[in-house]
Amino acid sequence: MSNERKHLPPEVKSDFLIIGSGLAGLYAALYASKFGEVTILTKSTVEESNSFWAQGGIAAAIDPEDSAWFHIEDTLRAGRGLCNERAVELLVNEGIERVADLIDLGMEFDMGDKGLDLGLEGGHTKRRILHAGGSSTGREMVRFLIAAVEENPGITKYESTGVVKFLSRDGRCYGAVALGSDFEPRVFYAGSTILATGGASAIFERTTNPGGSTGEGISIAYQAGARVTDMEFVQFHPTAFYSEDGGSFLISEAVRGEGAHLINTEGRRFMSDYSDLGELAPRDVVSRAIYKEMKEAGKDCVYLDLKHMDAEIIKSRFENIYLACRELGFDITRDMIPVAPAAHYTIGGVSTGLRGETNIKGLSACGEVACSGVHGANRLASNSLLECIVFAKRAVDGALQNQDSATDTPGDLLSQLTGYGISGSRDTEQKTYTECRENISSIMNRNVGMVRSGSGLKEASRELQECSGYLDKLTGYFKIKLNMILEVSQLITRFSLMREESRGVHIREDFPVENPIWKSHIVLERGKEPQIVKV
């Protein structure tokens, strides 16, 4: 990797510090490089992200039979009254331009006989999903952007460099502290810091996300005084592969878009009992229907049936899903796939305005870590890759209007660099950390999942509080990591307890219907009382 530094210098100064190398971070880095020196940090390898695993595609209203109006309507309908309408208009209208920019730069999406091969997914009334490499859209887009980043002399990237803290004071962010693989702290000063660290769904035991998606950016921002919004809304994807050992991976919505049926354990197709749109209803409707079918049958899964579809089309359009299932003994052209909902997408996050701005000067956020309001209470399929590129550009534009010189940083911020060394045995601390992390995932799965209740949430809250006892047994890196996971879990649980209704992605068993009083967002800033903000 041409512009990767082999040895981390103790201090780096740049105009833009981008944290995270998913679609949002890579796009922000490339665009920001037109205006100044860019540093991009990522805690693992540059390819490790949710973006890399995105399957179905990216939504854009580019077909002559489609229009921005239809896409906006579909997004608002899915969002159950909580979308920020202006943010949705920007997402859809600028999304068309950003996708066109990518194509102009050379990104190749799959083609059909009459031009771009546009797919259909749940909640969309038109074919508007661009995809690449069949169902490997994320991998293709990420690799395309990484190649562009690596060729760009204005961008320096640091892998295995995890941010643990912002350098901030009096409501201003001056950059971040990160730990390399040697656990030594390094300082990255910047005129503008852009957080693009993705979501938190890997804190749940049953998840479609890679293990690193634990919401670290949300915790770091919250600790620095950033507001967080709608943390209770975690989207559970209706069709994640089900196995008894808890392992899970995504079976893309696009599979239903191309005609797969959902079948209950009695062998009956059931989605028409719940929605006129059948299998193509929005995600929350499908997830709830699956939950009801599983509950009534006393089973842990339902099935996706592709047997009636053309076997060759399945193998080429959904190659990675075909291969992953085959490895587990399922030939999806002949066998039904066991599926059940799993934690998939973090709708809430760091509160941002329409230019990615947070309440901390010099700090912006974009992509899944941010909550700009585009998804409301239920994200429309394939809108998140679009959100990444639209709001990454907007975050850079916003930062430009606000930028101070990276040299104007107060020097004594370095006194914040304490407590990163591991003082105990690394093996023992690793073991304790892993044990507690698994415990947290199981608590979240049991009581803070798609179906919640006041008593279950209180129980989760108490159990999470007990977990904080583990922090005393840890030092340095492990303590910081565990604290971040615990903090995000506690935020999700606390917000979930407050929302006494069932809206969008969740069912509260004790408040089973949508309540107009709760057509509101919950916003929280550390040390203050939560605010209920009416839509």
Ligand SMILES: Cc1cc2nc3c(=O)[nH]c(=O)nc-3n(C[C@H](O)[C@H](O)[C@H](O)COP(=O)(O)OP(=O)(O)OC[C@H]3O[C@@H](n4cnc5c(N)ncnc54)[C@H](O)[C@@H]3O)c2cc1C
């Ligand atoms: C299996 C799967 C399939 C999906 N399919 C689709 C789809 O078809 N269409 C769609 O629109 N959406 C899809 N999504 C959702 C979509 O992929 C994500 O919402 C989107 O990619 C998020 O991009 P991001 O750049 O915000 O975050 P990510 O892609 O998750 O990137 C976050 C980056 O931040 C880094 N990071 C995290 N913490 C730190 C730290 N402390 N310090 C430094 N770096 C850090 C990570 O290593 C990573 O590089 C899918 C998600 C999954 C899991």
